[in-house]
Amino acid sequence: MTAMNRFLRSLTSLSSRPFSSLVSEAESRLHNLSLSKSTSRSSQPWRRDPSERNVQWVFLGCPGVGKGTYASRLSHLLAVPHIATGDLVREELANSGPLADELSSIVNQGQLVSDEIIFNLLSKRLENGEAKGESGFILDGFPRTIKQAEILEEVTDIDLVVNLKLRGDVLLEKCLGRRICSECGGNFNVATIDIKGENGRPGICMAPLLPPPHCVSKLITRSDDTEEVVQERLRVYNKMSQPVEEFYRSRGKLLEFDLPGGIPESWPKLLAALNLEDHDHKQSAAA
Numbered sequence: 001m002t003a004m005n006r007f008l009r010s011l012t013s014l015s016s017r018p019f020s021s022l023v024s025e026a027e028s029r030l031h032n033l034s035l036s037k038s039t040s041r042s043s044q045p046w047r048r049d050p051s052e053r054n055v056q057w058v059f060l061g062c063p064g065v066g067k068g069t070y071a072s073r074l075s076h077l078l079a080v081p082h083i084a085t086g087d088l089v090r091e092e093l094a095n096s097g098p099l100a101d102e103l104s105s106i107v108n109q110g111q112l113v114s115d116e117i118i119f120n121l122l123s124k125r126l127e128n129g130e131a132k133g134e135s136g137f138i139l140d141g142f143p144r145t146i147k148q149a150e151i152l153e154e155v156t157d158i159d160l161v162v163n164l165k166l167r168g169d170v171l172l173e174k175c176l177g178r179r180i181c182s183e184c185g186g187n188f189n190v191a192t193i194d195i196k197g198e199n200g201r202p203g204i205c206m207a208p209l210l211p212p213p214h215c216v217s218k219l220i221t222r223s224d225d226t227e228e229v230v231q232e233r234l235r236v237y238n239k240m241s242q243p244v245e246e247f248y249r250s251r252g253k254l255l256e257f258d259l260p261g262g263i264p265e266s267w268p269k270l271l272a273a274l275n276l277e278d279h280d281h282k283q284s285a286a287a
């Protein structure tokens with residue numbers, strides 16, 4: 001078990017104590033860790049040199065910006081798992097039971113799930129991945145609070161944080177246009193964005209990402225993608241998650257990327273910003 005997972009696991013398996021006490025446990029551990037100055041690399045032998053391991057990246061960005069789409073493409077390119085905490089929450093929602101009921105009411109009000117539940121889900125996901133030999137990751141939707149970011153910083157080295165940005169009026173439309181195939185799980189978007197430039201502000205065009213014919217009759221919409229809930233998620237993002245951008249900016253890890261348009265326009269530019277154009281060419285040549 002990696003040190004990162006060991007730490008997350010230990011936060012979530014402390015006997016049968018209630019969830020609320022686990023947060024204070026995490027906080028006091030963080031406090032002790034910083035007091036004991038155990039954050040230096042020499043006292044943390046598990047922190048491997050980035051050149052000897054797979055990438056450990058984080059994707060940040062408002063709901064609807066396309067984090068999942070770009071994180072998933074990059075994870076294929078770099079052969080590391082794409083771990084989206086929103087997907088972990090939705091998998092849990094698909095089960096029945098008290099946890100699913102609790103999650104459903106939080107998610108459908110556009111609020112954040114508690115840090116403890118998220119650590120628990122993430123820790124299980126990392127453990128399963130490790131058993132399959134996974135290493136490295138692209139995290140999407142985590143960390144979303146300063147506390148989550150602090151804990152992540154304590155347990156592992158994040159090499160890079162990509163902050164995807166898109167103008168606010170487009171975000172809402174992109175969320176409302178999202179569709180998922182209930183059979184294959186594919187993600188699509190039926191929104192057509194065509195905003196003309198005005199008063200010196202550039203316009204933006206984004207073609208819809210339409211499903212193949214065999215998925216059309218199976219499309220569903222996420223229950224939290226209604227206008228009211230999306231507006232609340234955007235508000236919660238600005239309040240709780242925007243400070244996470246500053247957390248990484250101040251550590252010199254944040255790469256800001258303004259999406260210029262849809263995937264055909266944005267993908268090559270994102271690869272260029274990440275110095276990965278060669279990687280993409282090599283993979284296309286090998287395909």
Ligand SMILES: Nc1ncnc2c1ncn2[C@@H]1O[C@H](COP(=O)(O)OP(=O)(O)O)[C@@H](O)[C@H]1O
Pocket residue numbers: 062063064085086087089106107110111112113114115118140141142143144145148224233
């Ligand atoms: N790191 C996290 N911390 C707390 N809640 C989370 C986290 N990740 C996901 N969630 C919950 O799952 C929901 C869906 O997440 P996600 O698919 O990432 O949505 P979004 O489109 O808002 O980025 C969030 O609104 C939130 O309730």
